[in-house]
Amino acid sequence: MPSDATTSTRLPPECEPALLERFLKAEAMALWTVRSARLQDVPPNVYAFLRKHEEDEEQHLAQFETMIGRQPRERERLPSVPRQWPALAVQLYGYESLGLEFATLLVTLRPDLVSIHEDELVHVTFFEQEIHRILRSEAAAAEQARVSALAWWRKLPRTVDRYLEAAVLDPFHPVLASRILSAIGRRFTTTGLLKDR
Ligand SMILES: [Fe+2]
Ligand SMILES: [Fe+2]
Secondary structure, rough: OOOOOOOOOOOOOHHHHHHHHHHHHHHHHHHHHHHHHHOOOOHHHHHHEEEEHHHHHHHHHHHHHHHHOOOOOOOOOOOOOOOOOOEEEEEEEHHHHHHHHHHHHHHOOOOOOOOOHHHHHHHHHHHHHHHHHHOOHHHHHHHHHHHHHHHHHHHHHHHHHHHHOHHHHHHHHHHHHHHHHHHHHHHHHHOOOOOOO
């Protein structure tokens, strides 16, 4: 599915430092979430993918650390993730979709970072296939995925607001938030996680 929601919004160059700061945090969170997911009971093909996924996120984080010149705030514990695979799959799919939307925005300012966008597309595509698999599997797993998706979707506006929190981004906040939300809403509806809204 094309991620065109954010490409039509061009941020001025003065937004770049704020956007890179957001990426430093988001990539760190993505890495910790993948590490946490690897400790869960996931299907073997997912476990294999998560190893590669972890390497990608490590590399993204290192790139932002180099650009910004510091490391993200340390955490004492890995973030908690759902133990049940259908719910965990929804969470990974959701956050990777959000990461992809931000990466789409990032490359409008930094076309040199296109490889990060390409990686995020690989991550989203993998979890999207897993979501399709879950939705075609037993009814209980499919139902669990749909319930988790609805809960995740309801929290998304606040999450997006948090990610966009920066004075320099304020003028663009409403349009970016609504485009990101509609892109992810479309994605979740097309996969069958959410009913038509
Ligand atoms: Fe990433
Ligand atoms: Fe990613």
